[in-house]
Amino acid sequence: MLNSFFVEDHVKSALMEDIGFGDVTTESIVGEEKIFSASLVSRCEGVICGLDVFKTVFRILSDKVQVDLLKKDGDEIKKGDIIATLKGPGKYLLLGERVSLNYIQRMSGIATETRKYKNAIGDLPCKIVDTRKTTPNFRAFEKYSVKVGGGALHRFNLSDCAMIKDNHIKVAGSVTNAVNTVKANLSHAHKIELECDTLEQIKEALPLGVDIIMLDNMTLEQMKEAVELINHRATVEASGNVNLETVRKIAECGVDIISSSAIVAKAPTLDIALDM
Numbered sequence: 001m002l003n004s005f006f007v008e009d010h011v012k013s014a015l016m017e018d019i020g021f022g023d024v025t026t027e028s029i030v031g032e033e034k035i036f037s038a039s040l041v042s043r044c045e046g047v048i049c050g051l052d053v054f055k056t057v058f059r060i061l062s063d064k065v066q067v068d069l070l071k072k073d074g075d076e077i078k079k080g081d082i083i084a085t086l087k088g089p090g091k092y093l094l095l096g097e098r099v100s101l102n103y104i105q106r107m108s109g110i111a112t113e114t115r116k117y118k119n120a121i122g123d124l125p126c127k128i129v130d131t132r133k134t135t136p137n138f139r140a141f142e143k144y145s146v147k148v149g150g151g152a153l154h155r156f157n158l159s160d161c162a163m164i165k166d167n168h169i170k171v172a173g174s175v176t177n178a179v180n181t182v183k184a185n186l187s188h189a190h191k192i193e194l195e196c197d198t199l200e201q202i203k204e205a206l207p208l209g210v211d212i213i214m215l216d217n218m219t220l221e222q223m224k225e226a227v228e229l230i231n232h233r234a235t236v237e238a239s240g241n242v243n244l245e246t247v248r249k250i251a252e253c254g255v256d257i258i259s260s261s262a263i264v265a266k267a268p269t270l271d272i273a274l275d276m
Helices: 004-019 051-061 090-121 139-148 166-172 175-185 199-208 220-230 247-251
Strands: 035-042 066-069 082-089 127-129 162-164 192-196 212-216 235-239 257-259 272-275
Touching: 004 051, 004 090, 035 090, 051 066, 051 082, 051 090, 082 090, 090 127, 090 139, 090 247, 090 272, 162 175, 166 175, 175 192, 175 199, 192 199, 199 220, 212 220, 220 235, 220 247, 247 257
Parallel strands: 127 257, 162 192, 192 212, 212 235, 235 257
Antiparallel strands: 035 082, 035 272, 066 082
């Protein structure tokens, strides 16, 4: 779940950005005395996500706005579905319209895209996970959306796990030097993940006792060989060239995890509207 204090602060900042010194259009047309109703309506199929954030926008604007949720995060919706109903002063319904939709459209788009990847993998024992290729200052919302869509989560930030990538290896001089240096400085509570581009790097890494080996941009044949080579001595993650057409074939190679930035970075926003 998203931390409610974090959500509230984030929403307040978003409203300040959008409203500025006042909504010159809305405040010219309607005041607080006129009560209106509105419906949150889906314009397409997808997975809904971000309903509590949507509701928080209007709660912050006014305690006179009533929001009744008819769906819950993770529900599959179709075109024409009414997701929520609202009732309150027209001023606040209009003030919160764009910000509330920005959250829920983006979050639902990510949840929908993640669900597609999860369904493509099907019953294979493999997880689809996100990456750190996220929108600055929006990562918590995007990762929550991945979870709602049925995906699993990679590290949240740089302090979660030691992840040795190609540039780290170049700086350290070798796989062995990189792993041993990290081990000498790392807390016992952290895991170590190593990105490998070749089978030779995997062979060098196995005696070093890393927790996760990432197969980076390998062919299907290389991944199958790598899985046999590792033989359960580390968790196997595949990354690179992952899309809806390839994700099932990658999972069939026997990897434990498939990480992809596409479920967040390439997810289109879901078409959802607020109809007065």
